[in-house]
Amino acid sequence: MRLFRSLFTSPEKFLQVINHHDIEESIEDGERILIDDDGNATVNIRCRAVQEDFARHVNSLKRA
Numbered sequence: 001m002r003l004f005r006s007l008f009t010s011p012e013k014f015l016q017v018i019n020h021h022d023i024e025e026s027i028e029d030g031e032r033i034l035i036d037d038d039g040n041a042t043v044n045i046r047c048r049a050v051q052e053d054f055a056r057h058v059n060s061l062k063r064a
Helices: 002-009 020-031 046-064
Strands: 033-035 040-045
Touching: 020 033
Parallel strands: none
Antiparallel strands: 033 040
């Protein structure tokens, strides 16, 4: 739930459209999701929040 709230409280960050030249900079800045000129979405696996979300998901699956 926290993930969805964070996405919609800052939609400009969630849907930030960037060109290929800016992708590396956005990855370094910790953007969660990158959308390129062609509309392709990519999850930034280097983003700490993405890593934490993934770890929580995996742990919840282990408990199921």
